[in-house]
Amino acid sequence: MPKNVDHEQRREELLAAVWAVIARDGLEKATIRSLAKETGWSSGVLAHYFADKDDILASALRLALERIEERWDEKLAGLTGLAALRELVLDNLPLDDDREQETRFLMNYWSRSIRQGPSEDEHTWRRGPLLVDRLAALVAEGQEAGEVVGGDPNDLAERLLALIDGLSLHALLDPQRVTRERQVALAEQELGRLSVGQSQGERR
Amino acid sequence: MPKNVDHEQRREELLAAVWAVIARDGLEKATIRSLAKETGWSSGVLAHYFADKDDILASALRLALERIEERWDEKLAGLTGLAALRELVLDNLPLDDDREQETRFLMNYWSRSIRQGPSEDEHTWRRGPLLVDRLAALVAEGQEAGEVVGGDPNDLAERLLALIDGLSLHALLDPQRVTRERQVALAEQELGRLSVGQSQGERR
Amino acid sequence: MPKNVDHEQRREELLAAVWAVIARDGLEKATIRSLAKETGWSSGVLAHYFADKDDILASALRLALERIEERWDEKLAGLTGLAALRELVLDNLPLDDDREQETRFLMNYWSRSIRQGPSEDEHTWRRGPLLVDRLAALVAEGQEAGEVVGGDPNDLAERLLALIDGLSLHALLDPQRVTRERQVALAEQELGRLSVGQSQGERR
Amino acid sequence: MPKNVDHEQRREELLAAVWAVIARDGLEKATIRSLAKETGWSSGVLAHYFADKDDILASALRLALERIEERWDEKLAGLTGLAALRELVLDNLPLDDDREQETRFLMNYWSRSIRQGPSEDEHTWRRGPLLVDRLAALVAEGQEAGEVVGGDPNDLAERLLALIDGLSLHALLDPQRVTRERQVALAEQELGRLSVGQSQGERR
DNA sequence: CATGAATGAGTGTTCATTCAT
DNA sequence: TATGAATGAACACTCATTCAT
Numbered sequence: 001m002p003k004n005v006d007h008e009q010r011r012e013e014l015l016a017a018v019w020a021v022i023a024r025d026g027l028e029k030a031t032i033r034s035l036a037k038e039t040g041w042s043s044g045v046l047a048h049y050f051a052d053k054d055d056i057l058a059s060a061l062r063l064a065l066e067r068i069e070e071r072w073d074e075k076l077a078g079l080t081g082l083a084a085l086r087e088l089v090l091d092n093l094p095l096d097d098d099r100e101q102e103t104r105f106l107m108n109y110w111s112r113s114i115r116q117g118p119s120e121d122e123h124t125w126r127r128g129p130l131l132v133d134r135l136a137a138l139v140a141e142g143q144e145a146g147e148v149v150g151g152d153p154n155d156l157a158e159r160l161l162a163l164i165d166g167l168s169l170h171a172l173l174d175p176q177r178v179t180r181e182r183q184v185a186l187a188e189q190e191l192g193r194l195s196v197g198q199s200q201g202e203r204r
Numbered sequence: 205m206p207k208n209v210d211h212e213q214r215r216e217e218l219l220a221a222v223w224a225v226i227a228r229d230g231l232e233k234a235t236i237r238s239l240a241k242e243t244g245w246s247s248g249v250l251a252h253y254f255a256d257k258d259d260i261l262a263s264a265l266r267l268a269l270e271r272i273e274e275r276w277d278e279k280l281a282g283l284t285g286l287a288a289l290r291e292l293v294l295d296n297l298p299l300d301d302d303r304e305q306e307t308r309f310l311m312n313y314w315s316r317s318i319r320q321g322p323s324e325d326e327h328t329w330r331r332g333p334l335l336v337d338r339l340a341a342l343v344a345e346g347q348e349a350g351e352v353v354g355g356d357p358n359d360l361a362e363r364l365l366a367l368i369d370g371l372s373l374h375a376l377l378d379p380q381r382v383t384r385e386r387q388v389a390l391a392e393q394e395l396g397r398l399s400v401g402q403s404q405g406e407r408r
Numbered sequence: 409m410p411k412n413v414d415h416e417q418r419r420e421e422l423l424a425a426v427w428a429v430i431a432r433d434g435l436e437k438a439t440i441r442s443l444a445k446e447t448g449w450s451s452g453v454l455a456h457y458f459a460d461k462d463d464i465l466a467s468a469l470r471l472a473l474e475r476i477e478e479r480w481d482e483k484l485a486g487l488t489g490l491a492a493l494r495e496l497v498l499d500n501l502p503l504d505d506d507r508e509q510e511t512r513f514l515m516n517y518w519s520r521s522i523r524q525g526p527s528e529d530e531h532t533w534r535r536g537p538l539l540v541d542r543l544a545a546l547v548a549e550g551q552e553a554g555e556v557v558g559g560d561p562n563d564l565a566e567r568l569l570a571l572i573d574g575l576s577l578h579a580l581l582d583p584q585r586v587t588r589e590r591q592v593a594l595a596e597q598e599l600g601r602l603s604v605g606q607s608q609g610e611r612r
Numbered sequence: 613m614p615k616n617v618d619h620e621q622r623r624e625e626l627l628a629a630v631w632a633v634i635a636r637d638g639l640e641k642a643t644i645r646s647l648a649k650e651t652g653w654s655s656g657v658l659a660h661y662f663a664d665k666d667d668i669l670a671s672a673l674r675l676a677l678e679r680i681e682e683r684w685d686e687k688l689a690g691l692t693g694l695a696a697l698r699e700l701v702l703d704n705l706p707l708d709d710d711r712e713q714e715t716r717f718l719m720n721y722w723s724r725s726i727r728q729g730p731s732e733d734e735h736t737w738r739r740g741p742l743l744v745d746r747l748a749a750l751v752a753e754g755q756e757a758g759e760v761v762g763g764d765p766n767d768l769a770e771r772l773l774a775l776i777d778g779l780s781l782h783a784l785l786d787p788q789r790v791t792r793e794r795q796v797a798l799a800e801q802e803l804g805r806l807s808v809g810q811s812q813g814e815r816r
Numbered sequence: 817c818a819t820g821a822a823t824g825a826g827t828g829t830t831c832a833t834t835c836a837t
Numbered sequence: 838t839a840t841g842a843a844t845g846a847a848c849a850c851t852c853a854t855t856c857a858t
Contacts, residue, residue: 004858005820005821010821025319026315026316026318026319027319028232028319029319031847031848031849032848032849032850033847033848033849041822041823042822042823042824043823043824043849043850044821044822044823044824044851044852045821045822045823047849047850047851047852048820048821048822052849052850053848053849053850104318104319107315107318108315108319110315110373110377111311111312111314111315113377114308114311114376114377115230115231115232115308115312132381151393155389155390155393158374158382158386158390159367159390159393159394161370161374162366162367162369162370162371162373162374162390163363163366163367163370164370165366165369165370165373165374166365166366166367166368166369166370166371166373167366167370169314169366169369169370169373170362170365170366170369172318173314173317173318177336178362182362185359186359186362186363186366189355189359189363190363193397209838235830235831235832236831236832236833237830237831237832245839245840246839246840246841247832247833247840247841248834248835248838248839248840248841249838249839249840251832251833251834251835252838252839256832256833257831257832257833434727434728435727436640436727436728439851439852439853440852440853440854441851441852441853449818449819450818450819450820451819451820451853451854452817452818452819452820452855452856453817453818453819455853455854455855455856456817456818460853460854461852461853461854512726512727515723515726516723516727518723518781518785519638519719519720519722519723520638521785522638522716522719522784522785523637523638523639523640523641523716523720540789559801563797563798563801566782566790566794566798567775567798567801567802569778569782570774570775570777570778570779570781570782570798571771571774571775571778572778573774573777573778573781573782574773574774574775574776574777574778574779574781575774575778577722577774577777577778577781578770578773578774578777580726581722581725581726585744586770590770593767594767594770594771594774597763597767597771598771601805616837617841617842622842643826643827643828644827644828644829645826645827645828653843653844654843654844654845655828655829655844655845656830656831656842656843656844656845657842657843657844659828659829659830659831660841660842660843664828664829665827665828665829
């Protein structure tokens with residue numbers, strides 16, 4: 001009777017180490033050897049559970065994206081319109097160590113994708129489309145509820161997404177200038193602009 | 205009797221080739237050999253004029269940033285306030301092939317910078333501080349002229365910068381969704397919001 | 409209570425799969441994994457029934473040689489002298505797909521044997537001695553019957569064997585030049601030379 | 613001014629080591645590392661002078677074949693017909709250490725070719741066509757001179773080639789049985805058969 | 817008896833770096 | 838000053854082998 005190993009579970013265990021290495025050291029430091037070392041297993045075990053290095057990296061991303069989506073679902077449960085929008089925006093900024101790691105992790109793939117051109121798995125590789133759609137839906141919801149100012153929901157969402165990722169990028173590049181508090185403040189300003197009632201606030 | 209070679213000039217000549225390779229083939233295709241081949245010199249010459257590969261890449265970035273600043277100076281010459289702001293924002297989006305290459309080039313360094321933590325040359329490695337300061341100055345200028353809505357100029361600039369880089373990122377990641385036209389439209393929307401007179405446009 | 413497994417029978421079953429893989433894909437494609445896959449068993453089972461990979465390959469050869477000898481016995485049953493000689497020569501040429509596979513299979517071992525020097529199992533590894541002795545015996549038989557021309561039977565046999573293996577080699581190396589028809593024709597020519605009555609045919 | 617290395621000469625120097633390793637240890641022991649060790653250089657130097665491992669092996673073969681042809685030209689200079697044929701046959705048997713090494717070397721490629729199917733360089737990979745053509749030409753020449761018995765020169769040559777390679781193979785596989793003296797004797801018998809006057813000798 | 821998880825050495829290849837010329 | 842020969846470590850990947858279950 002063979003050693004009983006749950007393949008899927010083992011894969012996830014390994015991918016957790018992959019995630020850690022990539023977020024900490026970057027995609028180019030993520031060699032088979034360094035990944036194996038991080039997992040605590042030998043390098044051969046990675047060959048066992050994944051087809052090749054590309055499969056490892058793609059699987060790590062896929063798992064990360066799945067978990068992010070699950071987190072969104074949890075956080076947005078019970079919320080609608082502007083409140084949900086606010087939650088989603090703030091959830092996607094690197095406001096704590098975990099999400100900073102997450103951003104760092106994802107940024108590696110963005111950069112890779114830009115460098116190498118989209119790979120065949122590209123559609124699973126990008127949270128962009130997923131997030132922008134959610135944002136647009138919530139904007140539209142908020143508009144219907146009279147909470148959010150007018151305008152094309154897709155455009156508003158796209159600008160929100162740009163703000164989120166631009167801010168995330170700058171937070172990692174220059175944490176001194178773009179502190180976590182600053183990110184929150186800037187995000188709140190933007191959300192304020194979108195809110196029907198408060199939109200005059202900043203304006204004076 | 206040494207040949208009279210202007211080191212600085214030769215370095216710039218070499219860096220131009222480096223730039224070309226990186227923008228064309230990406231950072232990971234930029235091997236010493238490929239760079240040497242592009243310059244037309246032997247690989248040893250790169251060792252001569254630069255400490256190591258990192259020095260080459262950092263120097264290429266430094267040069268690129270200098271040239272970008274020069275371009276800003278040219279483009280903004282004679283413009284002030286909102287008009288200058290508009291010019292600066294649009295100049296920093298990847299709206300033509302050259303600037304797309306430029307964005308790609310810079311993005312390579314951002315991801316490197318994020319990975320490795322700030323290097324000693326860090327201050328020269330980031331256009332962020334430079335650009336955000338210019339943006340803030342122009343916002344303030346516009347506010348004084350009554351063209352731009354109120355609010356902390358630094359915050360407004362920071363949000364503009366986030367929009368610029370977020371949009372740039374998405375334009376490279378998903379050129380289908382974020383076309384050049386769309387970038388312009390979104391940037392104009394944002395500028396419209398900042399303009400005193402037009403700010404109500406989108407609102408209702 | 410161990411399952412009742414006939415070791416020898418199981419080994420032969422496994423070796424049949426080994427043979428199939430080697431003849432089909434060549435010796436270098438014969439990895440433990442590919443062999444295991446072909447057998448339908450796990451890789452561990454091969455480790456169970458054989459000492460190591462070398463043992464697997466040597467055993468496969470031994471089995472193949474045994475089967476070849478059995479085939480000789482069948483084919484030569486009832487034949488003597490020149491007729492038997494003719495049968496034996498033609499039987500050892502790669503004149504159909506099965507025997508081509510067989511030749512390929514054996515050739516893999518020849519080159520191995522040449523490389524590594526004779527192994528301890530060497531005597532079982534070579535059909536040469538076996539075949540040349542049979543050939544010599546049949547030549548002598550034919551000479552006694554007055555069917556075969558004179559000369560040292562061992563020398564005649566050795567030359568016949570060289571022809572057989574040289575032709576086999578060339579048939580695999582250059583099937584265009586040394587077709588199956590050509591092999592038969594050449595073998596018949598050689599046999600004709602050995603025949604007492606027909607030996608003048610080609611001559612003048 | 614660069615270190616002045618004659619590329620072609622260095623390649624030949626390296627290929628001599630390649631030749632030695634292959635003839636001694638076989639094609640599968642010929643790893644980049646073992647080859648480098650034999651040359652006395654580091655492994656990187658092989659990458660310098662050859663595109664990849666295939667290029668190394670193919671170049672080694674090509675060089676060997678060129679040298680063999682040159683040797684033929686030298687040995688056959690001034691000879692014609694049967695005398696030349698005799699020289700060529702005997703030259704292609706592993707009758708001394710050098711030619712034994714040569715045979716061992718070539719046999720590795722034959723075996724590889726059989727295993728893997730012909731590669732794209734295949735036409736340069738086989739001495740068969742070259743040698744068989746020379747043999748056929750000399751047979752025809754001998755026939756015209758009345759030295760050689762009748763029959764299709766191509767068939768006679770093909771049988772001679774089979775004898776040569778079959779004998780070479782057996783000499784390496786079983787040097788005890790097929791000694792160098794025996795090879796000469798067997799070759800002479802075959803040549804005797806081809807000779808017009810002596811062909812009756814062995815017969816009675 | 818049988819499994820397949822795990823190991824780790826070995827493969828071809830790439831590449832930054834050094835340095836004699 | 839400039840060359841490119843040479844080094845050797847690092848890479849992804851393959852595979853025979855071991856062994857807990």
